[in-house]
Structure formats: C-alpha cells, structure tokens
Amino acid sequence: MALIDGKHVSAAVLEDLKAKVASLRDTHGITPGLAVVIVGDDPASQVYVRNKVKRATEIGMLSEKHELPADASQEEVLALVEKLNNDKRVHGILVQSPPPPQINERAVIETILPSKDVDCFHPVNVGKLLIGDEDGFVPCTPQGIMTLLAHYHIETAGKHAVVIGRSNIVGKPMGVLLSRKSTRANCTVTMCHSRTRDIPSLCRLADILVVAIGRAHFVTADMVKEGAVVIDVGMNRIEDSSKKSGYRLAGDVDFEHVSQKASYITPVPGGVGPMTIAMLLTNALKACCLAHNVAV
Amino acid sequence: MALIDGKHVSAAVLEDLKAKVASLRDTHGITPGLAVVIVGDDPASQVYVRNKVKRATEIGMLSEKHELPADASQEEVLALVEKLNNDKRVHGILVQSPPPPQINERAVIETILPSKDVDCFHPVNVGKLLIGDEDGFVPCTPQGIMTLLAHYHIETAGKHAVVIGRSNIVGKPMGVLLSRKSTRANCTVTMCHSRTRDIPSLCRLADILVVAIGRAHFVTADMVKEGAVVIDVGMNRIEDSSKKSGYRLAGDVDFEHVSQKASYITPVPGGVGPMTIAMLLTNALKACCLAHNVAV
Numbered sequence: 001m002a003l004i005d006g007k008h009v010s011a012a013v014l015e016d017l018k019a020k021v022a023s024l025r026d027t028h029g030i031t032p033g034l035a036v037v038i039v040g041d042d043p044a045s046q047v048y049v050r051n052k053v054k055r056a057t058e059i060g061m062l063s064e065k066h067e068l069p070a071d072a073s074q075e076e077v078l079a080l081v082e083k084l085n086n087d088k089r090v091h092g093i094l095v096q097s098p099p100p101p102q103i104n105e106r107a108v109i110e111t112i113l114p115s116k117d118v119d120c121f122h123p124v125n126v127g128k129l130l131i132g133d134e135d136g137f138v139p140c141t142p143q144g145i146m147t148l149l150a151h152y153h154i155e156t157a158g159k160h161a162v163v164i165g166r167s168n169i170v171g172k173p174m175g176v177l178l179s180r181k182s183t184r185a186n187c188t189v190t191m192c193h194s195r196t197r198d199i200p201s202l203c204r205l206a207d208i209l210v211v212a213i214g215r216a217h218f219v220t221a222d223m224v225k226e227g228a229v230v231i232d233v234g235m236n237r238i239e240d241s242s243k244k245s246g247y248r249l250a251g252d253v254d255f256e257h258v259s260q261k262a263s264y265i266t267p268v269p270g271g272v273g274p275m276t277i278a279m280l281l282t283n284a285l286k287a288c289c290l291a292h293n294v295a296v
Numbered sequence: 297m298a299l300i301d302g303k304h305v306s307a308a309v310l311e312d313l314k315a316k317v318a319s320l321r322d323t324h325g326i327t328p329g330l331a332v333v334i335v336g337d338d339p340a341s342q343v344y345v346r347n348k349v350k351r352a353t354e355i356g357m358l359s360e361k362h363e364l365p366a367d368a369s370q371e372e373v374l375a376l377v378e379k380l381n382n383d384k385r386v387h388g389i390l391v392q393s394p395p396p397p398q399i400n401e402r403a404v405i406e407t408i409l410p411s412k413d414v415d416c417f418h419p420v421n422v423g424k425l426l427i428g429d430e431d432g433f434v435p436c437t438p439q440g441i442m443t444l445l446a447h448y449h450i451e452t453a454g455k456h457a458v459v460i461g462r463s464n465i466v467g468k469p470m471g472v473l474l475s476r477k478s479t480r481a482n483c484t485v486t487m488c489h490s491r492t493r494d495i496p497s498l499c500r501l502a503d504i505l506v507v508a509i510g511r512a513h514f515v516t517a518d519m520v521k522e523g524a525v526v527i528d529v530g531m532n533r534i535e536d537s538s539k540k541s542g543y544r545l546a547g548d549v550d551f552e553h554v555s556q557k558a559s560y561i562t563p564v565p566g567g568v569g570p571m572t573i574a575m576l577l578t579n580a581l582k583a584c585c586l587a588h589n590v591a592v
Contacts, residue, residue, distance in 0.1 A: 106429075122423070123419070123420045123421075123422075123423030123424050123427060123429065123432070124419045124420050124423055125419075125423065126419075126422075126423030126424075126426050126427055127418070127419030127420055127421065127422030127423030127424075127425075127426070128419045128422075128423075129423075129426075130422050130423070130425075130426050130464075130468055130469075130472070131419060131422055131464050132464070133402075133419065136419075157491055158491050158492065158493045160493075166475060166477065168426075168427050168428070172426055172472075173426075175471075175487070176426070176468075179462060179487045179489065181462065181489070181491075186489075186491040188486065188487065188488055188489070188491075188492040188493070188498065189486070189487045190484065190485070190486040190487075191471070191475045191484065191485045191486075191487075192484055193475070193477070193482075193484070195453055195454050195477075195482040195484075196454065196484040197454045197456075197484070202484065
C-alpha cells in the first residue's frame with residue numbers, strides 16, 4: 001500500500017504556482033488577484049477564508065478578504081459581487097459557502113462573472129465541464145483528486161471508477177471528470193448515492209473508489225477490491241474526549257483496515273483536503289491568464 | 297416482452313401540447329414561436345427541419361424556417377441568431393446540426409439566448425441540467441427517454457442503469473437525468489464508452505440499458521439480463537438492395553434476439569426517434585411560458 005500524500009503534492013503545486021506568479025509579474029507586470037467574500041461569522045468559514053487568503057498571499061497573489069455582517073441583505077452581497085466583477089485587479093471571486101439563510105446563494109453565484117468564477121459553481125462553467133470545453137474552470141476538490149491521480153501516475157483509462165455521493169461540489173463533477181474522453185481520464189464510471197441498492201457489491205467492482213458520502217468509516221475492507229485505489233473525500237467529526245477540541249476528524253473510509261487492501265489510499269486528514277486551496281489558486285492563475293490573454 | 301411505442305407516446309404528447317397551445321391562445325392571447333435555422337442544403341438536415349416546422353405548425357405554434365446558403369459566413373449566421381434573440385414572437389431557436397465546416401457551431405450555440413435554447417446545447421442550460429436547476433431545458437432525446445419510462449410506469453429508483461455512449465447530445469445528459477435525485481430518476485448509473493473494458497459484463501448488470509453508441513446490433517442477447525428494460529437510441533443505415541432507398545435502418549441493439557429477454561424494449565424505428573420532436577416542442581412551450589411568466 002502506498003499513501004497518497006496530499007500535503008506533499010499540494011506543496012509542490014503551490015511552489016509551481018509561486019514560480020508562475022513571479023514569472024507573470026516579471027515578464028508581463030501582472031499580479032493575479034483573488035477576492036474572497038464572507039458573509040457572517042461562522043467560525044469554520046472564517047478559518048477556511050483566512051487560509052485561502054493566506055496561501056494566495058504566500059504565492060505572491062493579490063488577495064483580498066471582503067467581510068459582510070451576518071445580517072447583510074441580498075442586495076448588499078450582490079452589490080459587492082458586482083463591484084468585484086468590475087474590478088480589473090480581481091481575476092477570481094469566491095463567496096464562502098454557506099451564506100446566512102436570508103441570502104439566495106444560487107443568485108449570488110449566478111451574479112459572479114463566469115470568467116471570475118474560480119470555484120466553478122456558475123452554470124456556464126458547470127456546463128462547460130460537462131460538455132468538455134477547456135476554457136472553463138474545474139471545481140477544486142475533484143480537480144485536486146485528478147491531480148493526485150496524475151502525480152502518482154495512476155492509470156485511469158479503461159479502469160472502473162465508482163463514485164459514492166452525487167453532490168454538486170464533489171460527486172457529480174468527479175464522475176464527469178473521470179469519464180471524460182482524455183488520456184488522463186477515460187474511466188468507466190458508476191455513480192452511487194443514497195438510493196443505490198447494494199453499494200458494497202458495486203464498490204467491489206472499483207479499480208478506483210472515490211467516497212464522498214459524509215458518513216464516518218462508511219467504506220469497510222470487505223467493500224474494497226484487493227489493489228484498488230481509494231480516495232476519501234470525507235471530513236467527519238467524531239467525538240473524542242482525549243482531544244483538546246473534543247473531536248477528531250474521520251474520513252468516509254475505515255482507513256485502518258481498507259489501507260491493508262488498497263494499492264493507493266488517501267489519509268484523512270492530509271489526503272484530498274490540502275489539495276483544495278492549491279486548485280483554487282490554480283484556477284485563479286488560469287483566470288488571470290485568460291483575462292490578460294497570456295500563458296505561463 | 298412489451299414494446300415501448302414511441303409513435304403512440306409522442307402522438308399523446310403532441311395532442312397534449314396542442315391543447316395547451318390552444319389554451320394559451322384563448323386565455324392569454326399568446327402563441328409560442330419556434331424558429332429553425334438551417335445553413336446549407338444537406339438532404340437529411342432538410343428533412344429534419346421540415347418535420348420540426350410541420351409538427352410545430354400542426355399543434356398551433358408559430359413556426360419559421362430560416363435558410364442560409366451553404367457558403368454563409370459565421371457573421372451571417374450570428375446576425376440571424378441575434379435577430380431571432382431579439383424577436384419577441386420567437387420563444388425557441390434551434391440551429392440544425394451539423395452546419396457547414398466554415399461555421400463554428402459552438403460559437404453559434406453560445407450566441408443563442410439561454411432562455412430560447414430549446415435544444416439545451418448552451419453551457420448555461422447544460423450546467424443547470426447537471427446542477428439540477430429546474431428552470432433550464434432538458435435535451436430532447438434523453439428527455440424523450442425519461443418520458444417513455446414514465447409513460448410505461450417503469451420504476452427507476454434504486455435501479456441500475458447502464459448507459460453506453462458519452463456524447464454531449466445523448467449519453468452524458470442521459471446519465472445525469474437517470475441519476476438525479478428525483479422520484480422519477482434515482483438510478484445508480486454506469487457510463488460506458490469506447491474505452492470501457494468488458495462492456496458485455498457491465499451490460500448484464502443493467503436493469504435499464506440505454507444504448508447510444510452508433511453501431512448496428514452492437515448489443516446482443518448474451519449482454520442483456522433477463523427482464524431488463526432496453527432503450528435503443530441507434531439509427532444506423534444498413535445496405536439493403538431490397539429497399540427502394542438501398543438501405544434500411546437498424547438500431548444499436550439486436551432487436552430480434554434481445555426482445556426475447558427484455559421486459560420492455562424500444563424498436564428502431566418507432567421507439568426513441570419519434571419522441572425527439574415532441575420534446576423539442578415541449579421545450580418551446582416551456583420557453584414561451586417562462587418568457588411570459590404564465591403556466592398552462
């Protein structure tokens with residue numbers, strides 16, 4: 001069994017991005033800009049936003065945090081997005097999810113210019129993803145998983161990938177990416193979800209198993225084929241009084257036992273998670289290059 | 297074995313549409329308008345376009361055919377689409393595929409207003425399809441298949457659907473629709489394609505098998521589970537000197553033998569084919585209702 005080390009790969013991606021950002025600055029005088037919008041004071045969201053801004057700054061991007069109060073109106077959020085749409089220094093915009101209940105999140109997302117939609121939540125970019133157009137963006141978590149597979153030279157063509165979960169953020173785009181007509185994809189893909197009968201049997205067919213169902217230790221060793229590649233997108237909190245925080249993180253996969261059968265497996269934490277910000281910044285750089293019609 | 301009779305179901309859909317169009321006219325004074333654009337004189341395309349215009353007219357819609365010569369420029373096609381975008385009498389626009397080689401088809405499609413894109417080829421509508429937004433359109437052939445399944449009260453929830461083919465027009469949207477979180481869907485879906493290994497074994501898992509691979513009689517009886525529902529999207533021409541035209545139509549499924557194992561099966565012709573225009577006109581009516589903010 002080999003561990004897929006998301007910390008290591010994301011660090012390599014960030015190093016590469018840093019060099020490209022420097023090159024953009026030196027050869028074209030351009031600095032990619034990322035604007036992160038947060039509405040309200042949800043502690044977890046605050047941590048995510050802080051990390052995104054910090055990493056962007058570390059690799060030399062211009063990064064701005066825009067905070068609105070928890071009781072901000074829909075109009076205020078839309079006005080801020082419009083302002084950022086029109087700001088030439090800003091190439092990528094993301095609005096941290098979830099916003100407070102009075103905000104219509106889909107309307108906010110559909111207001112972001114597709115060319116600045118680095119989360120790939122706008123219907124135009126989701127559509128380009130399904131069609132196979134290369135000039136849109138790819139959502140961060142599935143793109144992170146594709147990058148991990150490529151980094152470890154894991155063959156995908158003709159392999160059977162089973163994806164558990166059909167969320168718009170992970171499961172659906174993951175299935176689309178894996179089944180794409182591309183040398184880095186070309187999987188046969190089975191999409192499983194809450195209404196699937198006999199998930200264990202289907203899992204056992206998987207050469208590549210991607211689990212994004214949000215239930216701790218859902219995938220057990222008996223559900224995994226010997227030699228399978230197992231990607232765990234789960235981030236579940238389990239009560240643990242031995243920890244200062246009172247909980248520990250657990251994936252959707254029973255790592256202890258599944259890792260004995262898998263050829264490759266992602267740990268939680270340290271697997272898929274660290275890739276997300278690296279892919280967000282990859283998209284921000286792409287948005288900047290497209291906006292200025294330059295390549296790095 | 298029961299035959300899925302697309303001629304019968306499409307006739308019922310068209311009758312229903314005709315009544316709704318009459319009701320729209322009587323209660324709101326509105327007539328849905330469909331504009332069909334054809335560039336060049338490909339004989340097959342001419343037939344398709346003629347049938348679309350004819351059926352639209354028969355159910356009381358306003359239907360216009362717009363012809364451009366085979367050597368029309370990209371600018372001429374885009375100008376026509378823009379004119380139709382701005383024409384309030386026109387609620388749905390389609391540009392018959394394929395256009396001549398000098399035309400960039402994607403650029404033409406992306407010029408059609410998403411609210412008039414009744415083929416559901418624009419990225420915005422494709423994205424809404426994947427996201428699950430109800431205010432976009434659904435592409436005609438997969439929508440026709442979902443309508444056939446519903447008409448025959450074929451249970452889909454929890455069933456394993458296997459889709460062969462990953463085209464943007466049929467395979468991909470078919471997989472998306474079948475796996476949707478909806479009482480009329482909720483299938484576990486496996487997407488197979490040219491790079492899939494051992495298609496026969498995967499086919500044998502299918503409770504519902506949708507074949508859109510474009511190879512005559514590709515699916516044979518040994519690839520089908522007893523009692524499966526078999527949907528054949530193929531329309532292949534086979535040389536046949538006994539026919540006046542010199543050919544006959546054959547599906548992707550070996551109907552003669554597969555029909556002995558299937559619980560339901562679509563014939564070719566007369567299965568999926570006749571549904572396409574009925575769904576196009578369903579979308580045109582929806583576009584009209586959305587444009588005028590009325591329901592029928």
